[in-house]
Each structure stands twice: as structure tokens, then as C-alpha cells.
Amino acid sequence: MTTTAQDVISVKLERSFDALDANSDGYLDWTDYQKLGDRYIQAYKLDKDDRRARALQTFCQIYWLELLRHAGVDADRLTKDQFVTANRLAVIDTSRLNVTEGGGHAIFDVIDVDGDNEISKDEFARFLKDVWQSDAPDAMESFTRLDTDGDGAISRQEFIRAIREHYFSNDPEAPGSLFFGRP
Numbered sequence: 001m002t003t004t005a006q007d008v009i010s011v012k013l014e015r016s017f018d019a020l021d022a023n024s025d026g027y028l029d030w031t032d033y034q035k036l037g038d039r040y041i042q043a044y045k046l047d048k049d050d051r052r053a054r055a056l057q058t059f060c061q062i063y064w065l066e067l068l069r070h071a072g073v074d075a076d077r078l079t080k081d082q083f084v085t086a087n088r089l090a091v092i093d094t095s096r097l098n099v100t101e102g103g104g105h106a107i108f109d110v111i112d113v114d115g116d117n118e119i120s121k122d123e124f125a126r127f128l129k130d131v132w133q134s135d136a137p138d139a140m141e142s143f144t145r146l147d148t149d150g151d152g153a154i155s156r157q158e159f160i161r162a163i164r165e166h167y168f169s170n171d172p173e174a175p176g177s178l179f180f181g182r183p
């Protein structure tokens with residue numbers, strides 16, 4: 001069987017589902033999205049009133065509502081199939097929320113601790129360590145992949161592009177998944 005572009009994107013989304021389904025009961029609910037936001041907020045010790053924390057939480061809330069709307073379910077939880085379908089529709093429909101840009105900027109603003117509009121190697125290492133408890137040497141390889149122009153820092157544009165690739169590209173290893181539930 002040949003793998004179509006569509007299959008690869010679904011496989012990436014299925015992996016995100018597994019990573020986000022903290023209690024492994026086969027459903028995602030709002031608490032799983034809340035945890036995704038909290039993971040960043042706690043890792044960076046952001047005050048709950050901090051603008052960046054509020055932006056990230058608001059993004060997670062609207063993203064979740066958009067997934068429910070696109071899944072067309074009345075319940076407040078999603079199966080894996082519903083999650084994959086809803087995500088594929090939600091990233092295309094930017095009427096209420098632009099998932100890739102909105103989420104990308106909200107996460108970037110948190111990781112770029114010194115606010116110079118770039119993610120340095122140190123800032124990226126901190127992200128891996130504090131958000132995902134990962135200090136594996138090969139984890140830094142994703143820094144090199146994200147720094148597509150090779151200038152030693154991840155620009156906002158490079159960051160957003162990686163997130164777009166996660167949702168829209170055939171590449172099974174597109175590094176954007178790093179930021180949505182998979183280390």
C-alpha cells in the first residue's frame with residue numbers, strides 16, 4: 001500500500017492524540033488541552049495573570065472549542081478518529097481561529113524568554129528540558145532542523161513554518177509536533 005500525503009498527516013495527528021491522552025482512555029477532553037497549556041505555564045513559572053500565560057490558555061480554549069465544532073459532537077470529548085478529522089478541518093478553517101499562526105505565536109512568545117524575537121540554542125535546550133524533561137543529546141538535532149537558514153537561532157518565521165508543516169506536510173518527521181504534545 002502506498003502512503004498518501006493524507007495518511008502521513010493523519011499518522012502525525014494520531015501520535016499527537018496518544019501523547020495528549022494523559023489517562024490513555026481513548027478520549028481527549030478539555031482537561032488534556034488545559035494540561036498542554038499548563039505544561040508551558042508551569043515549566044516557565046509564569047504567573048497566571050501573565051499576558052503570555054493568558055494568551056496560551058485562551059488559544060487552548062478556542063482550539064478545543066474549534067475541534068468540538070468541527071467534530072460535530074455534542075459531547076465534551078473526542079475519540080481518536082474524531083480528533084484527526086476535526087484537526088484536519090480546524091487548521092483549514094481560519095474563520096474563528098488560525099491554529100497554526102495563533103498557536104505558533106503564543107508558544108513562541110513563551111519560549112523566547114528574553115523577547116529578542118528569536119529562539120536561541122539555550123532557550124531551545126531549556127524548552128526541551130523544562131517542558132518535556134528531555135536532555136537527550138539527539139533532541140538538539142531538532143534545533144538544527146528548525147533553524148532552516150542555519151544562522152544559529154530559530155526565527156519566528158522558521159518556527160511558524162515548522163508548525164504549518166506539522167499540519168500540512170507529508171514529512172513524517174516535521175518537527176512542529178514537538179510543540180503540540182510530543183517531545
Ligand SMILES: [Ca+2]
Pocket residue numbers: 021022023024025026027028029032
Ligand atoms: Ca483521556
Ligand SMILES: [Ca+2]
Pocket residue numbers: 112113114115116117118119120123
Ligand atoms: Ca530569544
Ligand SMILES: [Ca+2]
Pocket residue numbers: 146147148149150151152153154155158
Ligand atoms: Ca534561523
